[in-house]
Amino acid sequence: MTMDSIVSLCKRRGFLFQSSEIYGGLQGFWDYGPLGVELKRNVKEAWWSDMVSAHDDMSTLAGAPSPYAMEGLDCTIIMHPQVWKCSGHYDLFHDFMVDCRETKKRYRHDQLNGRWVEAKGKKVFVTAPAGDDEQEHMTKRALKFFNLRNKNIDDLKWDGDSTCLTEIESFDEVLGPDAKEAGTLTAPREFNLMFKTYVGALSGEEGAAFLRPETAQGIFVNFKNVLDSTRHRLPLGIAQIGKSFRNEITPRNFTFRSREFEQMEIEFFCNPAESQDWYKFWRDRRLKWYHDMGISDKNLIMREHHKEELAHYSIGTADIEYAFPFMAEGEYGELEGVAHRGDFDLRSHMEGKLDEKTNPLTLQLGDDGKPKWKGSGKDLSYRDDLTNEKYIPHVIEPSAGADRATLAFLCEAYTEDEQPDDKGKMQTRTVMKLHPRLAPIKAAIFPLVKKDGMPEVAKEVYLDLKKHFKVFYDAKGAVGRRYRRQDEAGTPYCITVDGQTLDDKTVTIRDRDSLEQVRVKIDECEQVIRERING
RNA sequence: GCGGGUGUAGCUCAGUGGCUAGAGCAUCACGUUGCCAACGUGAAUGUCGUCGGUUCGAAUCCGAUCACCCGCUCCA
Known part of the structure; x- marks a missing residue:
């Protein structure tokens, strides 16, 4: 398997296009086509559902010290310039x-x-x-x-x-x-490395602002707002999905390093005494998520950063990495970083930019002896009303790239196998073995042939299922070819209306990976597909 | 940003010494076709990445530029 064949399929089938292609393209920018946009949305929705909306906040999850709450947030891309000065991005980028x-x-x-x-x-x-x-x-x-x-x-x-x-x-x-x-x-x-723009009609340095290079800071500066408006106690996770921008010197490797990209980040606020346990919990939970979404063990690793790599305030950072086809043998590319950030970020926005080289952390001073970048002065500490304990929460940050995850799922799904054609001769089949939850199209509906009223019945089935899933209708060409087309799109199920349908109102459901067919009643199609997707 | 390679139909790629642009697959139409890339007939598709130069004439030669790939560099 080569990256070229994946890139070619992505273009051919409408997963990914180069941005502004008719003008020659623009380095580091990519567009998602009709199949790609569904896939990426499914990736984000799976993440949001699993991490936020369907999160069980009543139970203690396996490996967690306690139950915890999760909330979402959607911040602006352009923020007060001081945010990036205090966060350290301004100096660093x-x-x-x-x-x-x-x-x-x-x-x-x-x-x-x-x-x-x-x-x-x-x-x-x-x-x-x-x-x-x-x-x-x-x-x-x-x-x-x-x-x-x-x-x-x-x-x-x-x-x-x-x-x-x-x-x-x-x-x-x-x-x-x-x-x-x-x-x-x-x-x-x-x-x-930060994109610069100007707020207001005057384009002087007074109005200079930046497109965010990460979504995390929007969460930190809203920490108090979320806490006050939701009445949650810690531990609390705040999640955000959104675009970020980095003016990379060398964008490369398809969408892996893009200048405009989307992040799926959680900032998890907890008591410092429990932060190590929470770090381990998130590290393992996030790794398992990729497994559950279909990434195989052999292509996925967790890489703990060595002590020397860590900022001294961090107790640990682990990268979840994937063996992308464009990487050298034995090398991996980062999908997600899970970092223990201590109280660095909240303190930065309280006091001002901290000097990372100091231990314990102290304010970074400018040449004039005053704080280099002044913080908000707002108190972002937390008082536990049960214990009356007051502390600045520690933060665990699982920060994932939505585009990188999407690319990994595409690479993992790309499969070439051998299947017999109608004469029993083995033919190469290209199939995208995407997890049914992620597949852009959940089911395709075919009339076996274009006669005897089969198209009419198939259209009814199609319109009925369309209310529940992204489905696709196709009557063109031989049915074998239609199956293969759907294999390339990653569609997990194909429903075929045949002669028997007209007698007993049953259809066949064909499985993408095993090619096996089962016969079910038309009325049960929706339920069967639903069970298989979630199952 | 540097060095090397590449750029021709939706995809994969031929192409010549300078004159009217090619294949396979895919696409579309009609007919046939009863479960895994069917068959027949027909059709459509390109300012040969872009801009400029040389020339009577450029996909071809020269220059610039853009994009992609590889190696450096960079990568909170």
Whole structure:
């Protein structure tokens, strides 16, 4: 199975199109076609139903410390600019980069350190990626640059301490971290991973705002509103599905890394004392959800981040990853991240942007000694009216990509098998084995042949089922071909009206995966299909 | 952003040395057809990714540009 055949099927059958295709397309943007929009809606609705609307808040779910409540939310895409300053996105997603003309490598301007060094009458500023071994790196590069051997290491005359490249004005004497010649670095160029826009008619910096790079912040800033309006006690989860935008430098791999994408996020607020248990609960629950929706064990892994990868305030982060066909053998792409975020986000919106490097977390200060980005000043802590305990809730964040999940389901469903044709000869069949809950079309209705009143009966069955499910009517061509067309669309059931229908009001239901047929009464069709979809 | 590759019908792809554009599949119509990619007959489909240049003449040569794929880079 290759990605190409999946991409080709998606286009051919109307799952996915390139955005603005007639104008040549636009990198990182994709449209969902008639089948794709149904599939993606089903993915989102399955998630919303399983996580929110059908959530059993009376019972203690397996692995959970206690019952919990779930609510939904739908926030705006453009929010107050201060939201992104306090959340840290503004600083993090807004980088200056320098390119090396010689090695074609790119570095973050503020992540290169360097020192002046002199030898053989020449002086350069030798740079290295900031880190513990930067001096070792610099020495190596300096020796190479001056064409010196290790034993002549004392010929290097270092001048001053290691300083950040941002302190250097001209790059003429700067030696790039991997370059052989000095002066190959370009001037720093601005990269903004957040889409910028302007609120109001005046397009000055006063009205500058950003399209959200994640849906999560809308939940944090509404935490108090939801709590006050619903009378819930913690633990409480707040869910949101919505579009987010990131101006990725290199969108690639079909819809996997898009610039406009949809997220399905939960921010789960709980007592810090129980947060570890809740983290484990959500991690396992979310993994199981993908299993239940049809992703096989061999293609799905949970990857716990190592301690070094974690922000120090986080007790754990786990990625749920899928073996996409475009990844190298043994590599996986992220579907969802489940993160323990502690009280970082709520505190950020109370106090202002926190310095992630501090422990315990403290406010990040600007050069003037004042808070770099000032918070709302609102109290977002929670008082338990039963115990009278007051605390800032800890947050567990299961953050899923709706487009990535949809893509994973498409990849997982794509199957080529061998089935006999009407002469018994084996033929390759392309079939999308989507979970019936996710399938864009639940059932197709066919008259076996276009005569003897079969189309009339089939149309009646079609119109009746249409009230309950997304169904499709097809009378064109031989019935075998119609079955195969539905296989490619992922339709799990095909209902055929035949000669016997006219005698006893029964039809056959054909199963996409097993090709088996059962005969049921027309009146029972709806119930049988419903049971199978949910079953 | 850099390097390499690709771009021709809905899909998969031919194509020539510069002159009127091709196949298979798919699609549509009619007839036949009684359960897994049927058959017959007929039909429709492209400014050859886009823009520009060279030329009497460009899908073909040159330049630019856009998109996709691969490798770097990046990836809260």
